[in-house]
Amino acid sequence: MYNLTEGALDKIMNGIDVKKPVLQILGYKKIPKSINTDDRYRLLLSDGHRLNSFSILITQLNNLITNNTLTEYSVCKILNYALTSVNNNGKERRIMLVLDIEVLVPGSKVGCKIGNPIKTDGKSEPECVTTSNTSTSTSCQTNDTIKKDILNHHTSYNMPTIPIAILSPYQNRWVIKARVTNKSEIKTWSNSRGQGKLFSMDLIDESSEIRCTAFNNVCDKFYDLIKTGNIYYISRCILKTANKQYSTLKNDYEMAMTDDTYLLLCHENSDTIPMQQFNFCPINWVKNKEQNDMIDVLGVVTTFSDVQHVVQRTTGRELVKRDVYIVDDSGAMICVTLWAKQAEDFDGYNNPILAIKGARVGEFNGGKNLSLINSSTLVKDPNISEAHNLRKWYTSAGHLENVKSLSKPSGGDFNMPLYTFQEATKARLGERLDLVDSYKVVATINLIRVENSIYKACPIDICKKKLIDQSTGIFRCEKCNKDYPNFVYRLLANMNIADLTGNRWIIAFNDDAEKILGMSAQELGKLKENDNDAYMQKLNEANFKRFMFTLRVKSEVFQDEMRMKHTCASIAPLNYKTHVTHLIDKISRLIHINKLESD
Structure with a gap:
């Protein structure tokens, strides 16, 4: 029995x-x-x-x-x-x-x-x-005794607490012990009812998670005291029904800090309290999710775009974004959009693993995508078993698998082929007048033409056209039809790049040229003004450097002749680990073909 x-x-x-x-x-x-x-x-x-x-x-x-x-x-x-x-x-x-x-x-x-x-x-x-996992118990406490307990246990670290999962608005005497997994920036608002500010943080213990928010003077009181990753004893907050519009945590309630709230840093090592709690959804399942669903996802970064500046249609505000493509062992790939500072600071080299909590499902052009919102959390290379297993899969076989992309890219195909120049020629890329082809190539810079590599441009961001120097201290922009007393420097690098199979002349615009030269256009312009020899030396230093280039190629007619024009769409340092894996796979396929031919 x-x-x-x-x-x-x-x-x-x-x-x-x-x-x-x-x-x-x-x-x-x-x-x-x-x-x-x-x-x-x-x-x-x-x-x-x-x-x-x-x-x-x-x-x-x-x-x-x-x-x-x-x-x-x-x-x-x-x-x-x-x-x-x-x-x-x-x-x-x-x-x-x-x-x-x-x-x-x-x-x-x-x-x-x-x-x-x-x-x-x-x-x-x-x-x-x-x-069940502690020997202490909480006896009947008044609000004053809670305060006393917090002060008395400052050094003993044996404070009796209750789990987050049993908090409810019908309790007013409690202490929780929780880790801060995410803390927002301070946000301000202004409307017909007044103005104010707030910040929020996500708390976790062994039992559950909960969102906690502080407003106005309480925001000022606690913001600098709280650090993500630390564990705190917290008591005397207001509990209310959670507003799911602003929180993706699976809790019916949320907390609001008040002037009476007590917060104490816990110095003991609490391994039982997780750093984060995820409920991962396989990427392949996203195709069945509804628009605006919120999910957790884990994936390996395969490719990522440069930072892009877009204008929000509803408000006219300029936004900063970056698209990141991730894959997992479900055999699917999806685009994740990062925004603002997260987009600017993101480093996707060496194929990091991303654990994302609270990503919003979107739809575009018949495909699915994910987007991070204010309450989302992104953890790079998390120390969790799921991430370790995914890394083993990607290293052993995943990087060689053909995965299905659930996203329809709006600004280019980030899953484009990696060719040599010889292979690109055989594929007849760019030969059609009505089509722009794109591909990636690993190549070395042979030469950067000095002539016209830097110019004085219109100071208006949306223009960027070359100015006419009127030799009076005033500069004319024909596009804007305006005169300006100032200008900005911009780069236009016309360069020859080569691999073992051939070479091409390409044009790299300002942002990519700055990456190659390791200096901003403004700094190079000042250098040219003050020390032309040092400026020339800086251009020469780029020779023989190797990069992964993403090229756009198209045919155009110039003076009654057809010619190929190659433009640099993006540039990235060469990931040698990934590239060597690609070459080994390529050699393996060639050997297999040779064996078949000999048979």
């Missing part, structure tokens, strides 16, 4: 810690819920001797009910739980909150009730809390 931990329920309800008790589920019931909150389920548990109906499953485990994993008669191991108390018709009753559970034997296999359990009354002293 199946062995239950007999007597476990009496011990638990009397505050005695029971490690991973084995219990039987004899039924469950959905609890009436408030508007816009997740379903909650009340469990009927048995230890073979006692019955207890004052047990609740945390909402993060609801899938065990909805997918019929946790059914009547199931034998389960309670891996983690917590106790709290509620007022039930004037009586204080202890509630066991199930934080983690493992089904040992499905109910369909057990098929009956084990033993002859009788109902326990659930009575206990009021307002007492304990957790």
Whole structure:
């Protein structure tokens, strides 16, 4: 027969810690819920001797009910739980909150009730809390004693706390111990009702996550005290129903800090509190997601665009973005858009793994894409098992697999082929007048033409045309039809690049030319004005440097002759690890062809 931990329920309800008790589920019931909150389920548990109906499953485990994993008669191991108390018709009753559970034997296999359990009354002293992984308990506390506890435990680090998962607006005496996983910048607003500022942070403990926000003077009070990654004791915040428009965390509630809030840094090493909590969705599943769905995703960066400046249609504001393509072992690739500072600071070289929490699903041109929003979190190369497994897959075979892109790129194909110049010629790229072809090539710079490599341009960002120097200190822009007393320098590098199979003359515009020369156009312009020899030396230093070029090639007619024009679309340092893998794969395919021919 199946062995239950007999007597476990009496011990638990009397505050005695029971490690991973084995219990039987004899039924469950959905609890009436408030508007816009997740379903909650009340469990009927048995230890073979006692019955207890004052047990609740945390909402993060609801899938065990909805997918019929946790059914009547199931034998389960309670891996983690917590106790709290509620007022039930004037009586204080202890509630066991199930934080983690493992089904040992499905109910369909057990098929009956084990033993002859009788109902326990659930009575206990009021307002007492304990957790299965700590030996401390919280006795009845007033707001003043909470403050006293925080001060007295500044050095002992043994402060009694309750899990985030059991917080509710009906409790006002609690302390949580949680890690800050994400902290926003301070944001300001102004409308007809006034103006103000706020910041928010995401908190996590072993049981759940919750969003916490501070406004106005409270924002100033706490912002500089909080650092992402640190663990804090927090008490006396207001709890209210979560606004899902601004938070992607799976919690019915959110916290608001007040002038009465207490916050204390925890100095102890708490490995049991995770750095982040993810619920990853395979990239291949995104094709079945609805627009504006929020998901967590894990992927390896294969390619990424340069920073782009776009204008928001609704407001006319200029936005900064960068598109990043990621793949996973589901055999699919998708474009993830980063914004603002995150886009500017992003470094995608050496194929990092990205763990993204709260990415928004979008649709474009019949494809799917993902976009980070204010509440999203991006972790680069996270130290989690899923990331380690994905790295092994990508290193061993994933980088060689043909993956399906779910996204339809708007500004070029980031999955374009890597060719030699000889291969590009054989593919007849750019020969059609009505088509622009693109490809990548690993090449070395032979020469940069000095003539017209830098020019004085219109100071208006959207123009950038070459100015006419009127020799009066005034510069004329024919496009804008205006005179300007100033200008900006811009680069236009006409260069010859080569690989083992051939060479091409290409044009690299300002941003890419700056990457090649390692200096801004303004700095080079000043250098040319003050020290032409040093300027020439700087141009010569670029010779024999090797890069990965993305080229656009098209045919055009010039003076009644057809010619190929090559333009540099982007440039990146050569990732030797990836390139060597590409060459090995190419050699392997050539050897296979030769074997077939010899056979």
